[in-house]
Amino acid sequence: MNARSVRRWLSLTTLPVSAVAAMTVGMPQAGLAQGDPGPPGAPHAWTLSSDFALHPNQANPNPDSFGNDDVWYFMGSSTLVHDPATYVLLSDFVTDALCVPGIQQWHDPLQCPGPCLGCLPTVGINATGLFQRVMGIRWPANTVRLHPMPSQLAIVGWRSPVGGTVAVEGRFADMDLNCGDGVDWSMDHGALSLAEGSITQGGSQLFSLPEITLNQGEFLYFIVGPRNNFGCDSTALELTITLSEPGCDSAVGEPYCFGNEVLCPCGNGPFPCAGCANSTGQGVTLTALGSASIALDDLVMTAASVPPNQFGIFFMGSATSTVPFGSGLRCVGSGGTGFFRFPIQFSGPLGSMSMGPGVVDLSHAGFPPAGRIVSGDTWYFQAWYRDPSGPCGGATNFSNGLAVQFTP
Ligand SMILES: [Ca+2]
Ligand SMILES: [Ca+2]
Numbered sequence: 001m002n003a004r005s006v007r008r009w010l011s012l013t014t015l016p017v018s019a020v021a022a023m024t025v026g027m028p029q030a031g032l033a034q035g036d037p038g039p040p041g042a043p044h045a046w047t048l049s050s051d052f053a054l055h056p057n058q059a060n061p062n063p064d065s066f067g068n069d070d071v072w073y074f075m076g077s078s079t080l081v082h083d084p085a086t087y088v089l090l091s092d093f094v095t096d097a098l099c100v101p102g103i104q105q106w107h108d109p110l111q112c113p114g115p116c117l118g119c120l121p122t123v124g125i126n127a128t129g130l131f132q133r134v135m136g137i138r139w140p141a142n143t144v145r146l147h148p149m150p151s152q153l154a155i156v157g158w159r160s161p162v163g164g165t166v167a168v169e170g171r172f173a174d175m176d177l178n179c180g181d182g183v184d185w186s187m188d189h190g191a192l193s194l195a196e197g198s199i200t201q202g203g204s205q206l207f208s209l210p211e212i213t214l215n216q217g218e219f220l221y222f223i224v225g226p227r228n229n230f231g232c233d234s235t236a237l238e239l240t241i242t243l244s245e246p247g248c249d250s251a252v253g254e255p256y257c258f259g260n261e262v263l264c265p266c267g268n269g270p271f272p273c274a275g276c277a278n279s280t281g282q283g284v285t286l287t288a289l290g291s292a293s294i295a296l297d298d299l300v301m302t303a304a305s306v307p308p309n310q311f312g313i314f315f316m317g318s319a320t321s322t323v324p325f326g327s328g329l330r331c332v333g334s335g336g337t338g339f340f341r342f343p344i345q346f347s348g349p350l351g352s353m354s355m356g357p358g359v360v361d362l363s364h365a366g367f368p369p370a371g372r373i374v375s376g377d378t379w380y381f382q383a384w385y386r387d388p389s390g391p392c393g394g395a396t397n398f399s400n401g402l403a404v405q406f407t408p
Helices: 003-012 017-024 359-366
Strands: 045-047 072-077 087-089 092-094 103-107 122-126 132-134 137-139 144-147 154-159 164-174 183-189 192-199 204-214 219-225 235-244 254-256 285-289 300-304 311-317 319-325 328-333 352-355 378-386 396-405
Touching (some): 164 192, 192 204, 285 378, 300 378, 311 352, 319 396
Parallel strands (some): 328 396
Antiparallel strands (some): 072 087, 072 154, 164 204, 183 219, 311 378
16 A cells, blocks of 8 residues: 555545544544553453352352352262262361361261361362461462372362363372372363373372363363372362463464453353454454565455444554453553554444555554554554444444564
8 A cells, every 4th residue: 555545544534523533432542552451351260279169158069250150069979980970069068177277178078087087088278378287288378188088089170161272280299298109180071081190109290281172061170089098198289270262263463362251241252263242243353364564565454243334443552451341352452552543444234344455554654653563563453343232331342352473
């Protein structure tokens, strides 16, 4: 695009004045540095120790920190076979396990070897705020312990509240360092083992699975079995499950920040490769064709599934974010350099907006120096559009984000 056509494009975009005025309320301004309004929106990680609900809010199953019910399950089994049909919720909860006030645990109330020995199998947490050493067990504050029986597994189940791809990271560690023959551990998807191992007496093992695809409602199980002897099998389970962003295809650039139902402002997802749902029932996808070459300047970005006949813009920033806004998520952060707005667009009867070729030229013609695209820059783009009857009561919504690293 040459300078004349850029000027024509810019002047054309000044025409719908009322639309501009209506859209400008609350929108990032070109070239105006803005801090991100607080931390990113709802986090998208589940950590066993921080989600473990304490007295008097204990629950089994246990909700997550986002208000989803029935996410964490504290369980035992009836045999050592890894068969979810044989897993049962531990029914009894105490706040002074092992005779230590503040050690809170779920267990089977029928299998208690003796006073202060605790009941098994068990899943519990040290909520005393202090490191505890009790009967040889070294139990750091806020650490979750599992202990099996000779023929019963100790199990933490996680029932996925979302559909998507998750990363799982954590560690099993012996807490009773002076005795025992170690434990077997496993991480299962339903009845299928995804990772397993044995830790010897006093040992520990890390686990990390970067990509597990789950449907909403499917279970991951984190399991401790006794090996040959269940004595001294207190085992710490550290566990964090993180919702990862699925790979969605764009010929150029990397789409990110999608409309999953946990993050979208009123649960208006999931759209694994688009923004949060709008009034059409769809999320808007932002993808690009052409190339990221500065010299060619042939990048063409398209936002599809926009509500018909609405105004919108493309804008960019030098950082990512995840901020609920309107009926969607703002995925672009100012990065200290500001947001840069491209000309107003109209979605027309087909509900689509495109920008380019000429994006690089446009940035040089219309933006202050901090917003002029040069080789080596990575810019984060997003489409922002009006949607007066959007699902969350917000009058605007966003596409997914698109990261583009520019080349010579
Ligand atoms: Ca041990
Ligand atoms: Ca053992």
